[in-house]
């Protein structure tokens with residue numbers, strides 16, 4: 001029986017027509033995938049279902065009754081719960097309070113909330129104490145706390161907006177078990193994700209949102225990840241070729257193109273004849289230890305190389321990254337940066353603090369109310385005294401926006417109004433433009449569509465061709481396979497195994513990573 005019926009939905013933000021004519025249905029017990037490029041309108045559709053924003057036109061029915069929620073509370077009361085993509089929960093709440101906030105139970109004593117919260121947390125396979133403060137939890141579990149929250153009421157339709165984006169394959173399997181349980185209870189699930197291979201494992205049907213319309217509505221059994229990726233972007237898609245490590249000789253100081261050249265945030269493609277990356281070691285770490293967490297880790301990173309690190313939450317992978325960025329005290333037997341001895345731990349002149357990028361909105365260091373132009377250039381328009389420099393800067397911004405395919409009508413759009421993926425792409429490009437030497441990137445393609453992932457891969461290829469060396473820390477096997485030359489599987493505080501990704505097809509590497517990470 002049909003649970004949700006959506007007919008001719010439209011929604012615009014100013015001149016930007018996001019949803020033009022969206023029609024689809026979700027049946028009772030059905031798990032329906034929703035995919036689309038960054039900025040395609042998936043979250044906007046979720047927001048309309050959640051009562052966060054109203055559609056401009058079209059109709060919806062829920063269990064045969066007209067459905068037009070006026071608020072989030074109204075939507076939940078009517079039976080629709082949405083777990084938003086960039087959910088922010090008050091860090092001062094306990095997990096139990098977070099699960100019941102906005103419900104009839106809110107405000108009851110913690111002791112009364114605790115047992116019920118435990119039941120709901122078990123239902124979403126989240127093993128945390130209901131007394132834990134939200135601020136003490138890693139951000140990736142907030143989506144699961146929110147999933148427990150939508151179950152606290154008799155929700156008929158659950159919308160999961162990229163809840164799996166920051167989860168390990170094992171955690172994604174658990175989320176899928178939860179999704180399956182919801183389906184068996186007769187609830188409908190709308191599952192939004194860019195991680196297509198995993199999505200196809202759980203959904204019954206897939207909707208592709210393209211140019212404001214449902215461009216494809218197909219049984220998942222009739223799709224594979226490559227075909228679905230092509231349907232998503234509306235053009236044939238080939239997986240990126242294996243990385244070929246190569247690096248140009250150091251560039252001469254100064255800008256060869258002169259100060260007036262458009263300063264695109266993406267480094268220009270390397271034209272110099274590539275040299276083998278193995279010629280020069282950028283970072284060498286021998287016997288890295290973080291007491292009680294990491295033991296005996298050796299790392300060798302060549303100039304222009306990208307190595308990946310992955311592992312379970314308690315494997316020590318996060319601690320290795322934090323030791324390299326100086327956030328966690330650690331010791332080594334030897335630490336060389338370009339052959340120069342360095343130390344870890346308290347920052348001093350010789351202390352190593354590798355710069356790190358995190359794909360979390362809070363960590364972008366970007367004011368969401370600032371325009372794209374200002375965000376990318378840090379300049380106040382009109383305050384510049386040289387018109388040629390101003391024009392060159394604006395041209396650079398426009399090129400970056402165009403090249404990264406950011407869905408916006410103007411560079412004066414505020415950063416916070418961009419889709420989650422478009423925000424991430426621009427923040428990463430901005431960060432990479434000033435990233436030199438050896439850097440740590442946490443999940444550089446999280447929440448990005450298939451085309452944007454390739455753009456990030458290109459960003460990496462170009463940065464490494466200029467000599468940058470990168471450590472990618474990730475939960476996503478596709479990301480590791482696409483971006484890295486070698487991937488270390490961390491287990492029990494050690495790198496248990498290295499997988500060489502070069503010269504292998506990306507999907508073959510992905511399978512090896514999943515296999516090794518699951519076995520570790």
Ligand SMILES: Nc1ncnc2c1ncn2[C@@H]1O[C@H](COP(=O)(O)OP(=O)(O)OP(=O)(O)O)[C@@H](O)[C@H]1O
Nearest residue numbers: 013038039040041042043044407417418419420421
């Ligand atoms: N409040 C708003 N004001 C102006 N524009 C908005 C607003 N909310 C969304 N948009 C625009 O609507 C479009 C669709 O955004 P939406 O977040 O729905 O995309 P999405 O498909 O979820 O993308 P992603 O995969 O990157 O999360 C984007 O171009 C975005 O800039």
